[in-house]
Amino acid sequence: MSVLEQIKENVIAGNESNVVELTQKALDEDIGPEEILNDGFIPGMEIVGSKFQANEIYVPEMLISAKAMKAGVKLLEPFLTEAGIEPIGKVVIGTVKGDLHDIGKNLVAMMLEGGGFEVIDVGVDVSPEKFMDLVKEKNPDILGLSALLTTTMGEIKNVIDAFKENSLRNDIKIMVGGAPLTEDYAKEIGADGYSPDAASAVDLAKKLLGE
Numbered sequence: 001m002s003v004l005e006q007i008k009e010n011v012i013a014g015n016e017s018n019v020v021e022l023t024q025k026a027l028d029e030d031i032g033p034e035e036i037l038n039d040g041f042i043p044g045m046e047i048v049g050s051k052f053q054a055n056e057i058y059v060p061e062m063l064i065s066a067k068a069m070k071a072g073v074k075l076l077e078p079f080l081t082e083a084g085i086e087p088i089g090k091v092v093i094g095t096v097k098g099d100l101h102d103i104g105k106n107l108v109a110m111m112l113e114g115g116g117f118e119v120i121d122v123g124v125d126v127s128p129e130k131f132m133d134l135v136k137e138k139n140p141d142i143l144g145l146s147a148l149l150t151t152t153m154g155e156i157k158n159v160i161d162a163f164k165e166n167s168l169r170n171d172i173k174i175m176v177g178g179a180p181l182t183e184d185y186a187k188e189i190g191a192d193g194y195s196p197d198a199a200s201a202v203d204l205a206k207k208l209l210g211e
Contacts, residue, residue: 001167004030004040007072011044012051013115014064016071023072033079037116042071049199059107062198073113076206087118089209092134094122096155101148104178106145108199115202116174128155128162135163135172142205145191147178157180157189164190173208177201 001009010018015210025038028148048065051057093110095105109121120138122130132137135143145160147153156176163169174184175193193208195201 004036007036008044009074009144011041011065011069011072012047016064016068016109018069019072020075023075024209027075027079030049033076033083036076037073037080037085037117039071040150041072041114042116044204045069045102045111048109049111049202052197052199053196056061059103063103063107063110069106069114072109088116089137089142089205090118090120090140091142091144092120092122092131092138092140092206093146094126094131095124095146095148096152096159097125097127098148098155099147101146101178104148104198105144105146108146108195109199110176110196111202112144115206116203117205122188128159131159132162132166132168135168140172141209142173142175144205145174146174147176147181149181153178153180153185160190175204175208 003022007019007022007026010022023036045065048057048062052062093105093109095102112119120140122134131143145156147156147188160174164171173192176191177195177197179192183194194203195204
């Protein structure tokens with residue numbers, strides 16, 4: 001089995017120490033960082049996402065795989081930068097004002113990183129003003145908004161409305177997710193897309209960028 005195949009298998013298994021060791025081995029063998037990402041990490045996380053969608057694995061297993069992938073990607077980052085390899089897109093992601101839940105949001109962030117995106121995770125309890133400031137400062141392609149409570153899902157609409165009022169809405173694609181949200185609600189409040197889970201979020205982000 002090639003070292004890239006081994007990386008993929010260990011990402012799926014969530015074996016963090018093996019992923020780091022194998023990533024270093026691949027670099028030592030002069031395999032390019034982009035190849036390691038595209039033929040090791042991304043296919044591994046795609047399989048993890050498919051298994052999750054098929055209910056073959058659940059959130060804890062998915063988090064372990066994502067954590068293993070993240071450790072390997074961290075090792076690659078300086079080499080990717082040095083090689084001038086651009087991420088496929090930039091995403092600012094956060095949980096809206098009044099909501100302190102972050103497991104789903106963290107999982108989406110890790111899956112997006114595994115899918116080749118640059119992710120700026122701004123945490124929880126983020127106000128519309130802060131989201132707007134970050135979008136102006138970081139100039140992302142996509143803004144990801146998360147809410148886990150029925151009492152805070154209205155805050156997603158407040159963020160989208162704030163972007164409209166400040167003439168920023170056309171500059172950004174907005175994707176939303178979280179337990180109480182639905183596809184219909186996302187359309188109703190004017191989001192560009194809704195994802196029911198972390199695995200689908202990567203597909204949605206790519207679709208929003210026309211990948």
